[in-house]
């Protein structure tokens with residue numbers, strides 16, 4: 454045994470990011486390893502929402518659109534997120550959900566590609582992509598008279614080593630749509646390399662950063678991507694149902710058009726023109742009225758990530774995250790013989806999560822429920838994966854130790870066999 458609980462306590466004492474945990478309100482009696490699905494509550498949120506509700510909504514009422522700059526909130530929070538993903542101010546807007554943003558971005562990218570070459574009628578994505586991405590891509594393709602082609606990328610080849618994307622793209626490809634960090638396995642793709650592969654074939658590249666933004670270094674300009682979308686309620690800690698974001702490379706600003714032409718994507722919404730004129734650049738990806746309460750909470754969440762900037766920013770978060778996930782893998786290998794690590798073992802190919810499955814005979818859903826009953830919150834992803842996220846802003850090394858301790862207790866005792874743990878809830 455290489456590690457001890459005392460060693461973990463010492464890692465925490467030396468951790469330069471350790472004090473950031475105080476920016477969150479976390480339950481005392483639980484170890485939260487699901488920040489990849491719903492980020493923890495920033496301690497500032499109740500106060501900020503109280504102010505926005507009581508003063509801005511309650512007292513200042515509709516004038517708040519001007520006096521409290523509600524109308525600019527999607528851009529202000531967008532500029533903050535831009536700092537986390539290698540984008541410039543003005544290039545990224547917070548709006549709608551990731552699913553809806555994907556529909557807008559895919560439609561825009563498809564139209565751009567076909568304008569250049571009408572033979573480009575295919576969206577290429579990955580078979581194991583998050584289902585909403587595939588559903589939306591299929592729906593957009595159907596409306597546009599295009600098609601969706603799914604490829605396989607080997608789990609242990611973050612760089613498309615198996616050539617799944619390379620072999621699929623050709624002069625029929627309009628758009629490649631991929632999620633950088635796979636929700637089920639945590640496998641992380643190389644943004645720059647795969648973007649270059651898409652561009653080499655003459656296609657546009659759309660990235661889904663749902664499991665990346667706020668947890669792993671992303672440089673959209675360095676990768677030379679065309680469009681990106683991302684999620685507000687995972688590592689950005691924006692709260693349940695927080696809006697997502699859209700980024701567009703400025704080279705597409707003049708031409709790109711998205712189909713959900715709502716009034717807030719108009720160049721001058723309060724002119725109440727009968728004719729639609731898109732707002733410049735990514736502002737035109739807005740459609741309807743922004744959700745101000747959700748945006749106010751999301752801004753608090755993004756601020757918790759930006760609070761890491763004096764300590765090394767996303768690079769420091771990433772270093773801690775890989776240390777946490779590597780420790781978890783080491784401890785599971787040592788202490789939980791029935792468990793298999795599904796995530797890539799090479800830290801550079803892994804996001805901020807570790808997924809486990811089991812030898813035959815262990816019900817992973819029940820295992821996750823048994824762990825939850827012992828205060829370790831992870832989640833289950835069908836068909837057979839237990840998923841543990843290690844949000845580096847608030848997860849401690851000692852949490853990793855204690856979580857594996859309880860996991861080992863559950864597997865050794867077969868506590869998961871209790872029938873109450875087999876009852877499936879609607880959300881897993």
Ligand SMILES: *Cc1c(COP(=O)(O)O)cnc(C)c1O
Pocket residue numbers: 550551552553583585586632636661663664684697
């Ligand atoms: C979480 C996630 C989404 C979420 O989409 P919503 O529209 O916010 O429900 C989309 N794509 C990926 C890859 C995700 O991980």
